[in-house]
Amino acid sequence: MGLIALTSSRDAGIRMRQFLNELELVIPNAVKVNRGKLSIIEVASKALGLGADRIIYIGSRGGNPGFMRFLRVREGVIEVMPYLIRILGVKLLMDMPVNVTRRLRASSGIVISLREYTEVMDVLSEYIGLPSIRAYDFESVRGMYDSIFLIHRINNYYELQILNGRDLGPYGPFIRISDVIYTRPKVIRIE
Structure with missing residues (x-):
């Protein structure tokens, strides 16, 4: 692609x-x-x-x-x-209480849905061209990808957290998605 x-x-x-x-x-x-x-x-x-x-x-x-x-x-x-994809809100890195220093451009990534299948996972995976998996634990992919697009359900919305594949800390914005x-x-x- x-x-x-x-x-x-x-x-x-x-x-x-x-x-x-x-x-x-x-x-x-x-x-x-x-x-x-x-x-x-x-x-x-x-x-x-x-x-x-x-x-x-x-x-x-x-x-x-x-x-x-x-x-x-x-x-x-x-x-x-x-x-x-309808977005309810975003939390930028500058809004987070962590200091993310020296972010390199990602050359690999994966979309992970925690525990359940989501359409959000399919759309992102297909369109961004990244592999996707449904998992109970995303620790197993630590160090394999630069970015991890982690999707999980919270009450009546989804949260997409973009994490650093090496240390699993914040790497990009967190996005609240309705559907x-x-x-x-x-x-x-x-x-």
């Missing part, structure tokens, strides 16, 4: 930009594309120019990340995938 472009809604706020910066380091083969005032077609052209064949579009809600939308791009076409919504797929022609 090629690169993954990360972008946001237009004129993103500080928290959204920080969220994208943190994701860029923990998702293998990810590159951030600053949206500014660009249309989604211009973002797709820029992504193709960088060698990206997928875009993760983070939509805003009140200045914070509100949803993840997934797009595939190829010459002349943008395919909007038929699902999106995966299925929508009508769309194809946008690039002229």
Whole structure:
């Protein structure tokens, strides 16, 4: 798989930009594309120019990340995938009481769901191109991957914790997810 472009809604706020910066380091083969005032077609052209064949579009809600939308791009076409992940809230590394120093760009990762199957695991695994497992204990993968995308259920939402594969400490944002919504797929022609 090629690169993954990360972008946001237009004129993103500080928290959204920080969220994208943190994701860029923990998702293998990810590159951030600053949206500014660009249309989604211009973002797709820029992504193709960088060698990206997928875009993760983070939509805003009140200045914070509100949803993840997934797009595939190829010459002349943008395919909007038929699902999106609704985000309830995020905790950035700067919000955490730990000091994460010297974070290297991840070159490998895995998506793990604790104890139960989740659609969130399938969507992330498929779209980011990482292997996924359902496990009762994620200690067994320590040291095998740079980043661990750990998904577990808390009451009526999911929490996605992005952990350092070596020491299992925070490596990226923690994301509260309500669910995966299925929508009508769309194809946008690039002229």
